[in-house]
Amino acid sequence: MNDSKLAERNIPGMNRRNRFVEVEHAEDVKGTLRRIVTYFVREKLLVFCMLGIVIFGTLCGVLAPSLQSKAIDIIAGTVQGKLMNTVLFMLTAYLLYSGSQLIQGLISAKLSQRIVKRMRGELFEKIVDLPVPYLDTHSHGDVMSRMTNDIENISTTVSQSLPSLFSGVLTILGTVAIMLWYCWQLALLSCISVLLTVFATKILSKRVRKFSRRRQQLLGTLNGTVEEMISGYRTVVAYNHQDITTEEFCAVSDSLTKAGIRTDIFSGVMGPIMNCIGNISFVIIAVFGGYFAIHGLISVGVISAFIVYAKQFSRPINEIAQIYGQLQTAIAGAERVFAVLDEESEDQAGEELADDSAATVTFQNLRFSYQQGYPVIHDYSLQIPSGKKVALVGATGSGKTTIVNLLMRFYDPDSGDIYINRQNIRDISRNSLRKNVAIVLQDTILFSETVQNNLKYGNESASEEQLQKAVEMSRCSEMIQMLPQGYDTVLTGAGENISQGQRQLLAIARAFVADPKILILDEATSNVDTRTEKMIQDAMQLVMQNRTSIIIAHRLSTIRDADIIVVMDQGRIVESGDHNSLLAQKGKYYELYMTQYAGFSI
Known part of the structure; x- marks a missing residue:
């Protein structure tokens, strides 16, 4: 999710570096x-x-x-x-x-x-x-x-x-x-070593757990530092931050080394100490066993057996002491x-969306907040006629993407209703609703699959003809032909072996293959050049014919020909109309347009 959506939702982020912290105890x-x-x-x-x-x-x-x-x-x-x-x-x-x-x-x-x-x-x-x-x-x-x-x-x-x-x-x-x-007397004397073993294990295990926890925390921090450096390597290099990043890494690495040394020292000491206690046990058995043998209480063979049993007795105690920590971690x-x-799983109950070629979308008195007490949508009402193209524009955080989230039922409104034709989407199952809506996001998501399987992601039964038509309309046919295995090329790393613009084209083609009643384009052309954007716009005109379309765009050039342009500000509709009428009003849309194209703010 991009920054604008985070700002729009007003949800605090989480520190990635803490995700490796070891959990020691369950509640x-x-x-x-x-x-x-x-x-x-x-x-x-x-x-x-x-x-x-x-x-x-x-x-x-x-x-x-x-x-x-x-x-x-x-x-x-x-x-x-x-x-x-x-x-x-x-x-x-x-x-x-x-x-x-x-x-x-x-x-x-x-x-x-x-x-x-x-x-x-x-x-x-x-x-x-x-x-x-x-x-x-x-x-x-x-x-x-x-x-x-x-x-x-x-x-x-x-x-x-x-x-x-x-x-x-x-x-x-x-x-x-x-x-x-x-020999119960010799057995009780052997327990002296057991008490020493328990005492030493308790002290050493406490130290080991303490430094082990510290090491795990520092390891998580170190991993987070490396992950951030690799994922943001271009930014690090661009701002000449290599030395500072290296210093941060070395500081954490030094602390990790110290914690690791202390952990290994106490872990390493445990073995020799246990052996020493074991040897003490053998001495006790040999001395007192010999005394008892001389006085006829036991035989020499019993002394030999006691030495083995003493070792058998102390070994599981040491193991159980170590297992205790592992059990705590596993239970946690x-x-x-x-x-x-x-x-709770996402509720999939509901009826099917009526099989109707028309798809009029109506937002009625919507109110919504991601966090209680901080509404981001206020009394929002809008009707999108079937087959029309509606553009949502406005400043970052104005609520554009939230409207799409509500329509897709990623979230449900606090109050108000959304209708597709005469059906309230609360009564429609999420599966049925999403089968009839295709969305192209600004953050392109592809999967480590072949190009063909990525294109069929929203419509697995799509025919070869549908596939070819979608590819041609989205202007990515030539790009696919240039790939090593064409449609059978596997996109490694979720598309890292192709450019961002090419990923955007494939995402648009995937939406076309889905053949939805409602098409949502959320900054769908933000990562392509102007020439490609013009070609995609021409293609989208064909795709959007007789299809209800919602476009979210910051580039006003992409929505000039929209049937309705809805200007949003702080979760409210402040203006609506076509491009020319909104410019004539010299209101919010006029300000946005002049700021973007005339180069100054009104």
Whole structure:
């Protein structure tokens, strides 16, 4: 949307640089978790399979050290048994444990992709059905971030964090149970290292989260700076702003580097500290285990098993501490996704527009405001006879584009009515209304598709003959022939491989292909040269015959031959008539005309 439309709507913009800021906590954790569970319920077969594999793998992991203990005791001669069979059982347990980890990873990856696919599909379907006001008042970057970053966080959590959480909890319970069964005294002494682990993890995780949050914020700022520099590169160069832009980038980059170093330091320190605590645990087990073994409370094999169990016990605690932060981020991301899903879709109810070749448009006592208390349209009444060409002119912010938004039902008026023939457009479904109205905007939007598919965007069933006629009338036939593959040329980057003027011509041709009852041209020739503009005007005369047309223009040369010229000022009609009669009145239109063509203001 261009500046004039922003001014007209009086809606404050949003800072693009904030869209990468990481969300740490959800407001309604329980409600969000309940909704996430519904996605798991739909994949209950995979969930049960994963839980079964997790339980089986945990049992194997807990059983293996016990078999190791028995093998050592057999070698020491304190326990009777067949050493080879025990070793084979131990090897089998470890192999099954490793195999279950592999299968668990495969199942969790499949589960996460299925859940994310469903969630992403629902979100996209909701976005395309959202009313225009929602997308006009929300940062596009933020909406895209919910589709990409937030969904990706959920995917990562489901595929990696949840299986680790389940297996970690089961491993802790199983390990504690078997340690208590072997020697409760040594088990309690081992908990000293667990307390140290929890304490160290809490302190370090808090620091890591703090600097990680800061790094994410600075990364968003840095990305915003780079994005603005690339998109506005011509302006940067034209105003010799390279040095200042570089200084801004370096300042943010330096701060990001410092935050990154601190994050990496505390993240890197966590591993060695955990290893140190683990070694302390081994010392405790070795010292007290040896004492208990000497006094006959336990065997040497039990000491060996306790060393393995102590490692198994501390590992899931560390993982759960790290998973907690990921879960918080994923839940917050899911809440943002659900917030969009809970938005009301655009109402598509209503009757069909009557199949009538005539299309008289009547605006009756309209009043409208984008923000309550700040009306931009005041008591607006206008009738556009069927088949006539009406031009809306006026200063920036006078309400011209708003009238088009109301006619297209992008917005509904606060009061008043709009009729097409005798049908109130409130009673017409939006789909039916928009099928019969074609619009060419000043900001040309094409899609990364072939030229032919772009032209058929408003009428997929258009014949080859209709296509050729529209192309010839819009004077872009020669331009298309010069493209590498003609109609099959793919417009990369939504048309970046052709000029702005060529994109404008294709947009006009697309409107012609749609063959609408009502044609709206919002500064449709603003990006073409004077010669091309004259050719398009001549072509539009043919297209507009017997078709109701509304033209919004700042170039008064494009609307001299309009049947009715409506002059708007601050949301009101101040003058109307044809070109000559308005000039004779020497009013607002005369001022605009003389300012534009005589070179001075009246």
